[in-house]
Amino acid sequence: MTSRSAVRPRLVLASASPGRRQTLTSAGLHPDVVVSAVDEDAYTAPSVVALVAALAKAKASAVFDTLTDPALLVVGCDSMLEMDGEPMGKPGSPEQAVERWRRMRGRTGWLHSGHHVISRIDGVVDATTAVATTEVVFANIDDAEIEAYVATGEPLRVAGAFTIDGLGGAYVTTVCGDPHNVVGISLPLLRRMFAEHGVAWHTLWANPAGS
Secondary structure, three states, rough: OOOOOOOOOEEEEOOOOHHHHHHHHOOOOOEEEOOOOOOOOHHHOOOHHHHHHHHHHHHHHHHHHHOOOEEEEEEEEEEEEOOOEEOOOOOOHHHHHHHHHHEEEOOEEEEEEEEEEEEEOEEEEEEEEEEEEEEEEEOOOOHHHHHHHHHOHHHHHHHHOOOOOHHHHHHEEEOOOOOOHHHHOOOHHHHHHHOOOOOOOHHHHHOOOOO
């Protein structure tokens, strides 16, 4: 696939998530981070998948509208765990996190991450939205383990109240699908989305061969 432009676009991540930024950095991309002021609580949708897609679009669009770079690629993301058809974002309190983990332990949930990409290349603005879903099986941990984990504060900072790249990794027994998606950003999906915008993934590496 050939890039539409010889100029490498500025890559902007419209997310404050350190996990998303680190995932991209580890993959050779070094995005600028610009966080939107989108009120996530103001959005509703008929399904969890539709909700994360709408929030990802809102975040990316809000940031894109503030930037004037002639060659630009903005990525917005939003993640939620779905269990029993219900969305589970970040827990609002330690008590909620404990209650949630008592519900999740020994069970299976689905981590949905919405991705919205907006580009401006050679004067053409384009946008695409997609959602990646990964199945997650949780360990049947006891109350003491739950309380110890919640006490670290980590579950309060992440969608679904768990991580696989941090302290919570020991409490996830199986991941079916893209593991990066559980961190909040799917690299294989994003590569395909960039290609739809005429941008080859390898051209965004910080130090591509031959540069």
